[in-house]
Amino acid sequence: MVETRNPPWTRDELLVALDYYLDNTDDYFSPKGEGVLELTAKISQVAKALGLTGSDTLRNANGVSMKLLNFRAHDPNHDTKGLSRGNKLEEVVWAEFADNPKALKKVVASIVDATRAAMSNDAPVLPEDDLTEAPEGQLLTRIHRYRERNAAIVKRKKASYLKQHGHLCCEACGFDFQANYGERGSGFIECHHSRPISEFVAGETTKLVDLVLLCANCHRMVHAARPWWTLEELRAALDTGQ
Ligand SMILES: [Zn+2]
Ligand SMILES: [Zn+2]
Missing domain, CATH: 1.10.30 (DNA Binding (I), subunit A)
Known part of the structure; x- marks a missing residue:
C-alpha cells in the first residue's frame, strides 16, 4: 500500500477547531471523548468540501485532539499542558480570532453552511484565481x-x-x-x-x-x-x- 501524506491543515479547518477550543478551554481533549469525535466528523466534512484528499487518517480524532492541544500552547491562560509543535497558520488564526470568539462563531456557522452546500452539490465552483484567501477561510472566500x-x-x-x-x-x-x-x-x-x-x-x-x-x-x-x-x-x- 502506498503511504499517502495528509495535506496540512487549512484555515477553514483550524477555525472550526479553534471555535471548539475556546468553548472548552479546560478540557483534556481525549480523542475518545464525544466532543472531539463530533468535532472530527465536522472537520472531516470541511476537508471534503475543500477537496482535500489523503490517507484514512485525514482528520482523525488523534490529529484533532493534537490540534486542540496545539492551540492550548498559544493560550496565555494555560501555561502548561499544551503541545508546542504547531504550525504557523495556527498561530495566525489564534492571533486573528482568539480574542473575538463571537465573530469566530459566526464564521464557523457560515463555514458549516458552506460545507453543507458543497456536499449537496449546490456549491459555487470557481476557477482558482489570485485572490488572497479571506481570514474566514477558503469556503467563504x-x-x-x-x-x-x-x-x-x-x-x-x-x-x-x-x-x-x-x-x-x-x-x-x-x-x-x-x-x-x-x-x-x-x-x-x-x-x-x-x-x-x-x-x-x-x-x-x-x-x-x-x-x-x-x-x-x-x-x-x-x-x-x-x-x-x-x-x-x-x-x-x-x-x-x-
Ligand atoms: Zn471582491
Ligand atoms: Zn479604483
Missing part, C-alpha cells in the same frame, strides 16, 4: 467571489448606480472606464461584495447595498492581502498614497 460575479445582481447594481449617478465609476478612486477608454469601456466596472459572508444568516442573498463598484486595480488591491480592505480603508490608502 469562494462564496464571496461567486456572489460578486453573479451576473444578475451585478447587472442590477450597475443599472441602479447609473440611474443615480449618470455614469459608472469606481467608488474608491473615481475611475470611469468609458471616459478613459471610450466606447469599449462603456458599462465596464467590477463589483465587489463588501459585506463579510459570515454576517449573512443562512439563505440570505446579496442585496444591492452589499456591493460596491470598483475599478480592476482597486478591486485587486482590496483582495491582495489579509485582512481584505474595507471601502473606507481603500479610500484612506488612496488618500495617503500608502
Whole structure:
C-alpha cells in the first residue's frame, strides 16, 4: 500500500477547531471523548468540501485532539499542558480570532453552511484565481467571489448606480472606464461584495447595498492581502498614497 501524506491543515479547518477550543478551554481533549469525535466528523466534512484528499487518517480524532492541544500552547491562560509543535497558520488564526470568539462563531456557522452546500452539490465552483484567501477561510472566500460575479445582481447594481449617478465609476478612486477608454469601456466596472459572508444568516442573498463598484486595480488591491480592505480603508490608502 502506498503511504499517502495528509495535506496540512487549512484555515477553514483550524477555525472550526479553534471555535471548539475556546468553548472548552479546560478540557483534556481525549480523542475518545464525544466532543472531539463530533468535532472530527465536522472537520472531516470541511476537508471534503475543500477537496482535500489523503490517507484514512485525514482528520482523525488523534490529529484533532493534537490540534486542540496545539492551540492550548498559544493560550496565555494555560501555561502548561499544551503541545508546542504547531504550525504557523495556527498561530495566525489564534492571533486573528482568539480574542473575538463571537465573530469566530459566526464564521464557523457560515463555514458549516458552506460545507453543507458543497456536499449537496449546490456549491459555487470557481476557477482558482489570485485572490488572497479571506481570514474566514477558503469556503467563504469562494462564496464571496461567486456572489460578486453573479451576473444578475451585478447587472442590477450597475443599472441602479447609473440611474443615480449618470455614469459608472469606481467608488474608491473615481475611475470611469468609458471616459478613459471610450466606447469599449462603456458599462465596464467590477463589483465587489463588501459585506463579510459570515454576517449573512443562512439563505440570505446579496442585496444591492452589499456591493460596491470598483475599478480592476482597486478591486485587486482590496483582495491582495489579509485582512481584505474595507471601502473606507481603500479610500484612506488612496488618500495617503500608502
Ligand atoms: Zn479604483
Ligand atoms: Zn471582491
